[in-house]
Amino acid sequence: MQVLCPACKVINNVDPDKSGAICGKCKTALVPQAPGYPVSITDSQFESAVLRSKVPVLLDLWGQSCPPCRQLAPVLKELAKLHTGRLKIAKLNVEQQPQAAGRFGIRGIPTLILFQDGKELARTSGFQPLNKLEIFVRAAF
Numbered sequence: 809m810q811v812l813c814p815a816c817k818v819i820n821n822v823d824p825d826k827s828g829a830i831c832g833k834c835k836t837a838l839v840p841q842a843p844g845y846p847v848s849i850t851d852s853q854f855e856s857a858v859l860r861s862k863v864p865v866l867l868d869l870w871g872q873s874c875p876p877c878r879q880l881a882p883v884l885k886e887l888a889k890l891h892t893g894r895l896k897i898a899k900l901n902v903e904q905q906p907q908a909a910g911r912f913g914i915r916g917i918p919t920l921i922l923f924q925d926g927k928e929l930a931r932t933s934g935f936q937p938l939n940k941l942e943i944f945v946r947a948a949f
Contacts, residue, residue: 811844812893846881846888846897851905857898859926865896866945869912869919871903876935877918883938887945895945922948 811822813831822829822838829838846868849857858865868884870877888897902909902917912921921931922945930948 811838813838844889844892846884846899848899848901851900851908851911854900854908857896858923861896861923863894863896864922864924864929864945864949865898867921867923868897868899869902869908869914869917869921870899871901871917873903874917880918880935883936883941886938887941890942891945920944924948 811820811829812818813820813834813836815836816831816834818831818833820829820832820838822844830836831838847857858867866884866887868877868880870880872878884897884899887895891897900908902914908914909917912919916933918935919931919933920936920941922929930944932944936944
């Protein structure tokens with residue numbers, strides 16, 4: 809997977825299954841918050857991470873106790889890799905941040921909401937394979 813270094817902006821090839829990746833140029837740690845990885849956020853980070861994002865955001869409202877949510881996680885990782893720099897994948901755990909479920913009227917998880925320029929474009933619920941998520945994302949633009 810290609811990951812943009814947050815310090816020097818060089819694109820690095822990284823094995824997503826290995827931890828401890830560093831930038832080949834400046835040796836900065838490539839953290840999971842770098843482009844190309846899903847980003848875990850809290851309710852207090854929602855505005856800055858989603859509403860003010862310069863790129864579209866696919867928000868995953870999920871819970872650890874939800875089997876379809878856990879099944880969706882590697883699919884979202886792959887989607888983040890495929891759309892590095894063009895789409896941010898943000899994950900908000902509604903079991904730890906229950907106010908988010910109320911804010912969005914969530915009745916079931918996982919729920920995915922696509923945002924662009926601070927506005928909701930589309931939403932879908934339940935597990936979906938990568939090809940279906942690709943269609944969902946492309947249809948919204």
